[in-house]
Amino acid sequence: MKTNSFFKLLFTFAQILKTINIHERMIGKLNLKVLVVLMLALVPSFTMNANDDQHQSGAYHEEATHHENNENAHKALPHSEEEGYNDGVNTKDEVADYIQHHLGDSHDFVFFSDEAAGHHYGFPLPIILVDNGLKVFMSSEFHHGDKVVTKGDAHYRLYHGKIYKTDAEGTIEYDEHHHPTNAKPLDLSITKNVFSILAISILMLLLFRSLAKGYKNGPIPTGFARVLEPLVIFVRDEIARPNIGEKKYRKFMGFLLTVFFFIWITNLLGLTPLGINVTGNIAVTICLALFTFIIVQFSGNKDYWKHIFWMPGVPVPMKIVLAPIEVLGMFTKPFSLLIRLFANITAGHTVVMGILAVIYIGKETLGTGGSIGVSLFLTLFINVIELLVAFLQAYIFTMLSSLFIGMAVEEHDHH
Amino acid sequence: MDKLINDFSFGLFVWVSIIFVVLIILMRKFAWKPILEALNSREEGISNALKAAENAKKELEALNADNERILKEARAERDVMLKEAREIKEKIVSEAKGEASAEAEAIITNAKATIELEKQAALTELKTQVAGISIDIAKKIIKSELASEESQLALVEKSLNEVILN
Numbered sequence: 115m116k117t118n119s120f121f122k123l124l125f126t127f128a129q130i131l132k133t134i135n136i137h138e139r140m141i142g143k144l145n146l147k148v149l150v151v152l153m154l155a156l157v158p159s160f161t162m163n164a165n166d167d168q169h170q171s172g173a174y175h176e177e178a179t180h181h182e183n184n185e186n187a188h189k190a191l192p193h194s195e196e197e198g199y200n201d202g203v204n205t206k207d208e209v210a211d212y213i214q215h216h217l218g219d220s221h222d223f224v225f226f227s228d229e230a231a232g233h234h235y236g237f238p239l240p241i242i243l244v245d246n247g248l249k250v251f252m253s254s255e256f257h258h259g260d261k262v263v264t265k266g267d268a269h270y271r272l273y274h275g276k277i278y279k280t281d282a283e284g285t286i287e288y289d290e291h292h293h294p295t296n297a298k299p300l301d302l303s304i305t306k307n308v309f310s311i312l313a314i315s316i317l318m319l320l321l322f323r324s325l326a327k328g329y330k331n332g333p334i335p336t337g338f339a340r341v342l343e344p345l346v347i348f349v350r351d352e353i354a355r356p357n358i359g360e361k362k363y364r365k366f367m368g369f370l371l372t373v374f375f376f377i378w379i380t381n382l383l384g385l386t387p388l389g390i391n392v393t394g395n396i397a398v399t400i401c402l403a404l405f406t407f408i409i410v411q412f413s414g415n416k417d418y419w420k421h422i423f424w425m426p427g428v429p430v431p432m433k434i435v436l437a438p439i440e441v442l443g444m445f446t447k448p449f450s451l452l453i454r455l456f457a458n459i460t461a462g463h464t465v466v467m468g469i470l471a472v473i474y475i476g477k478e479t480l481g482t483g484g485s486i487g488v489s490l491f492l493t494l495f496i497n498v499i500e501l502l503v504a505f506l507q508a509y510i511f512t513m514l515s516s517l518f519i520g521m522a523v524e525e526h527d528h529h
Numbered sequence: 530m531d532k533l534i535n536d537f538s539f540g541l542f543v544w545v546s547i548i549f550v551v552l553i554i555l556m557r558k559f560a561w562k563p564i565l566e567a568l569n570s571r572e573e574g575i576s577n578a579l580k581a582a583e584n585a586k587k588e589l590e591a592l593n594a595d596n597e598r599i600l601k602e603a604r605a606e607r608d609v610m611l612k613e614a615r616e617i618k619e620k621i622v623s624e625a626k627g628e629a630s631a632e633a634e635a636i637i638t639n640a641k642a643t644i645e646l647e648k649q650a651a652l653t654e655l656k657t658q659v660a661g662i663s664i665d666i667a668k669k670i671i672k673s674e675l676a677s678e679e680s681q682l683a684l685v686e687k688s689l690n691e692v693i694l695n
Contacts, residue, residue, distance in 0.1 A: 219538055242540075293535075301540040308544040315552045322560035329567035333574065346564055367565060368557035376552070396533055397541040401549060 209471040213464055217391050218275045219305045221253040225389070234258055239309055243270065243277065245299030253303070270299070277301050307398065310390040314379055322375075349374050349512060357516040362523050366516065369409060373402060374512040381459060381504030385497060393507070394459035396452070403452035406515040411444070414522035421526075447518050451511055458507050462500045469493050 224236035238254035249265045256263055256272040262284035263270045270277050271284040278286060278296035287295045304312075325339040325346075335343050349371050354363040380392045392398055420426060422440040425433050469492045476485035675681050 218536060219541060301538065302543060303540055304544070305538070305541060307541055308548070311545060311548050315548055318552070319555060319559065322556065322564065326560050326563035326567070329563065333567065333571040343564075343568075346561075347568065350565070350568075364565075368553055368561050371561050372549075372553045372556045376549070395538075395541065396536055397538050398545050400537070401542055401545040404546075405549065 206475060209468070209475065212471075213467045215275070216389060216467060217394060217460055217463060219307045219395060220275055221256070221272060221277070221303055221305055222258070223306050223309060224258075239306065240304045241277070242302040242304065243299045244302060245279070249299075268299075271296075277303075306390060307392050307395055310380075310383070310388075310392050311398075314376065314383065314392070318372075318375055318379060345375070346371060353509070353513050353516050357513065357520040358523065359520060363516075366409065366413075366519050369405065370512050370516055373405070373515065374508050377402070377455065377511055378505060378508035381507060382501075384459060384463065385500055385504060391459070391463055393455055394463055396456050399452040399456040402455070402511070403448040406451060406518060407445075407448040409515075410448075410518045410522045413519060415525075417524065417526045418522045426526075447514075451514055455507050455511055458503055462496070462503055466493060466496050466500065469496060 221241060222234070222236060222238045224234045226236075227234040238252045241249075241251050241253050241255075243249040243265075245268060246266070249268075251263065251265065253272075255261065256270075259272040262280060262282065264282070269280050269282050269284065271280045271286070273286055273294060276294075276298065278294055278298055280286060280296055289295050321338075321342060325335060325342045328335045328337075328339045350363075350367065353374070354367055354370050358366060377393055380390075384391055384393065422444065423437050425436045425440065428436065469489055472480075472489040472492070473485050476488065479485075480488060674684060
């Protein structure tokens with residue numbers, strides 16, 4: 115089952131490469147066909163892997179609880195929850211827990227686990243803690259939360275994806291809401307998301323470096339670059355030029371192109387069985403929106419600030435009323451960006467995994483075959499939509515960023 | 530919201546910021562700049578080529594128009610020349626005809642005069658000859674008639690009879 119899933123993963127990528135290779139010359143005509151083939155290739159392997167992942171999550175949560183949501187579920191869990199394994203994810207609470215676990219970041223990259231033997235197949239990632247000096251060690255030392263790590267005179271414990279300072283026994287103190295009250299060291303670890311982002315960055319550099327190099331051989335790109343070039347032209351001609359203006363768009367192309375392809379590729383990889391959820395992480399979207407915010411504020415011209423603090427063309431009392439609204443608007447614009455991206459991707463992942471869980475939850479009412487059929491059909495459907503959403507969110511983020519930049523650099527001749 | 534704040538990881542935020550800044554810088558330098566420059570130069574090349582083609586087309590059209598004009602002029606000139614030639618020819622022919630007919634008339638007139646003269650001369654000669662011949666004949670007749678006495682008498686008789694009768 116585990117090796118099967120791994121091969122499925124390899125097979126999927128092989129299929130993607132093959133498809134691209136075969137249709138390289140007719141990619142324009144066969145776009146839809148390629149898309150469908152990719153979908154069909156991806157969906158079964160996704161379900162297979164999710165299946166395995168669920169066993170892994172079982173390692174973290176021992177008993178079924180009767181609480182409605184994840185937060186409550188955490189409260190009722192015994193301290194020793196990480197030590198036992200059960201037979202997978204069967205109840206609604208376990209599904210909710212599992213989805214929460216997937217959506218969150220983690221300190222190691224686990225593809226799937228063997229719940230019976232307690233093996234996790236994946237690789238550990240480095241933990242970097244700033245707590246009375248720099249402490250660096252591999253996440254394997256935590257044994258997926260089973261062990262307390264002692265560095266110098268401090269003890270650390272991995273609990274629900276977060277690292278807490280504990281005593282030598284690894285005791286976690288709780289407040290009245292059942293949140294851990296232990297001190298948290300500054301955690302600068304290379305987590306699964308950081309690792310994914312690094313990998314995606316390298317992938318992007320390789321892809322677009324090859325496109326850039328291709329132009330040395332002639333003005334017409336060949337091979338996979340032929341797929342990338344229209345996208346670059348799309349960002350330039352459909353997003354940057356109309357929103358920022360012909361004169362000034364060049365300065366912002368670096369940011370807009372990077373953010374577009376970063377979000378898009380990240381979203382797409384989020385749909386693969388790798389099980390990463392980068393753009394559905396609030397820290398990532400905050401960071402991306404912050405870039406837009408900073409760029410907008412620093413490229414804003416005199417007119418932009420005048421429109422915020424002293425709106426021209428309206429009576430003085432209105433100017434005073436409008437100023438705080440406009441100042442608030444400065445912050446709500448990037449805020450909407452970060453919430454939109456975060457919510458869309460999180461919702462997509464949640465829905466896909468929730469529908470996958472129908473296999474287990476609906477077994478009694480639909481029968482085994484029925485629940486698998488319904489689940490696979492719906493997952494395929496949602497996955498196709500998610501493919502669209504992956505592009506759409508990248509487009510919207512870039513588009514609104516360039517719109518905000520355009521508003522900041524616009525020349526107001528009419529005043 | 531509480532959960533969102535709890536989920537926010539400062540470490541991840543720091544890493545993403547650093548990686549993203551580095552990524553933007555690297556992508557700008559190694560990818561976007563050469564790509565956009567190549568695209569721009571290609572587009573400029575295309576638009577220049579289109580412009581050049583347009584210009585060439587215009588030039589060709591101008592050239593064609595010129596050719597057409599020259600051809601037209603040449604044709605007109607040819608027509609004029611032909612017309613002139615025709616006129617000259619007609620003039621020459623008519624002049625020649627006039628001269629010829631005048632000469633012919635003169636010749637005819639001369640000839641007629643000459644013929645008249647010759648006719649008169651011939652007539653005169655003929656008259657003279659006829660008169661001579663007549664006289665000869667008359668001489669001969671008279672000679673023969675007056676050869677004997679009787680015939681002389683008979684003639685006198687006859688002439689007398691005639692005179693009487695008259």
